[in-house]
Amino acid sequence: MNILLSILIILCPLLLHASIPNEDCLGCHEKFAEFKHGNTNCSQCHNDISSLPHEDKLKRPLCNTCHGPVVEKYKKSIHSKKNLSCKDCHNTHFTSKDKKNCLSCHKDITHKRLPAAERHLKYMDCLVCHGKTHQGEMLIDINTGKKDIVKKEAIDRDRNGLIDHIEWDNLQSILKKELKGKEEIKKHYLVKIEDSHLITKTPVTCKSCHNEKTVFKKARLTVKGKIALSIPVDINIFIPELPSIEDYRHTVHGKKGIRCADCHISEEAISDDTCIKCHKSIYGIYKDTAHSEKGATQCTDCHNPHHVKSYKDLNVYERVNICVRCHRDYLGKHKWLPNTILHFRYLECTSCHSPGSKKSMLFSFVVRDDDRTRPLQYHDLERVFGKDVKMADMIDTNRDGMVLYDELIDFFNEAKKRLNRELFIKSSIIVTNPYHNYSQKNLKNKVCNECHSEDAPFYESMLISVPEKTNVVYMPIKKTVLSAFPTSIFIDMCLLGEGKIRPREISAIIKANWKDKPRLIDELGFKLIDFIGITIALIILAGIAIHIILRIVVKK
């Protein structure tokens, strides 16, 4: 019904005034000989002309006679409120001529307050921020020429259908090696402009793109070689998250009550002197190191003061990212390391390059939402375990300050059941007490056995990260979780050269009560493979020895 009505409204003036042909008008108004406004003729807009010659003074034609919905929208825009009419932008008699764009009026726009203005304006037109958009998407095209150097498996190493930060860095490394920088990487920021008439006073905020991702929702990489391949990419790689005052309140500085003016005492950029006020001892270690002298000379070169998270809140990926800002070819430089990418999923750079730091093996809970994994948050647990619940007490049921393997199993199973989603335990080997000397280099000859050994330092500090209401708590966890059955199955860590079964563990099982034996055997878990294997091998050797002796005896 509405559609019919609209058609009638549009057609009405056409029907009423179709009687005066354009040629009759052009007899006097020659300059409009090339008149073009859709398929209309003069009298459809100048609809107060009923016969020729017409009156001297005519009414101003109304655009909304035909363009009603657009005019209604336009009324809400900043341009309308500034009393600009349709004619200020559109030449109504020659719609294709003299079409104005933003720059026609806003000639000297500088965007002084827009950070990285040049980069923003290079890739995006005005309406991306100032208009109403939807279905924004980023396209990254890499042209490798005729060479077909990268296969999908080489890009999406873990085959999860999404290129993450490490996989993107790996691709850069491959391209650099194979094409020596001749590859073309083009970035396109595509949006569908819902209506270019609706330009509001305030543009979208930085947060819309950088935090909430409401403008550009997804990114897609296309590699054009002999065969083109296309795969989604994590959009955070190209549109990084920005700090906000709300986020700042959750950072270490914010939580400790440090206010903006405590550091920003003038408009000048803050220097190390500002940081030294609180971090004097760390600065004392760092300032004389080779890294400080030749590389990052200021604290803020590595640490974004607005984004200062506690070390506990940074995962491996975030930690690696601090170093990677300068050491971009870190994957290429670590090609000597077998399973390079795999190592960087579990290790941060300083695990090796800062020998003075304390390393720990850290476990953390991860949930899977729609094929994406993310860290388990306190609010997830609060929803299913009750308000203000203390998670440390939920896990460490015997309250001895140490998470045992059966406590972990009980909690894991219960949480998984209540959350009703896939739950995992992610592992990493990270620094839990940093030492600010990162100058250790050329480690390839000796580093393997520092970690791939029973005596690796992180076995002395095994921790599980537990989300609490206001912070993240590291709880000590018993080393047996690594091999115990079944915890070791849902922990994604299996290091070459992990600790093997020891005689005292066997004798503990032999001496234990029958009631405790199954628990101790479970706790040994996968370590039993070596025990059973070596036992059978010894039995076989004994059998062979007896056989040899019998052969010799009988022969005599």
Next chain:
Amino acid sequence: MSKIYLHPLPIRIWHWLNAFIIFVLIITGLQLRVPSLQILSDYRAVVLIHKYFGYAMCLSFIFWLIYYLVTGGIKKHYLIRIKDIKAMPSQFIYYSFNIFKGRKNPFTPSPNNKFNPLQKLAYSSVMFIFTPIIAITGIMFSDILMFFSWIEAIGGIRVLDAIHVAVAYIFVFYLLVHLYMATLGKRFYTHIKAMITGYEKE
């Protein structure tokens, strides 16, 4: 005393090449499992040697499989028949008791049937069950990220490790027995010599 031609040249070459590969894999595998052994000082080299010798073992297995599929050796030498199962106890009794009494081996090898029932059982299970398992799990280890979804499907990296290592132990058991039983010929070197020359003396 007659000679029979038991082991054709391609199989003899394969056998010794495979023996060398498996020897290297066991030694490097042992150090990977227990790094403190320090058989080779460079752990990274051990990882790479184990990886590439693993690939070599896969190729050697494929060669063996194709050779015996083409020549029909699998059916002749490896297929366990009902009569083999029936003959297993007597073969076992021979190795456990009768060998000391100097009795004759109940099985006589021929070019068309060169393995006794117990050998058939051991070789068939090693070649058709354990080698494929250790090769597939090894290939999955060679690029954990690439095979990540497969590894998840079988229960995670620890389960993969457990399968690979358990089968490696089975290889060690097999090797101990195999090496010893190779000395049970007429003279202790008879079988070994046969694997070099191809001819076994009766």
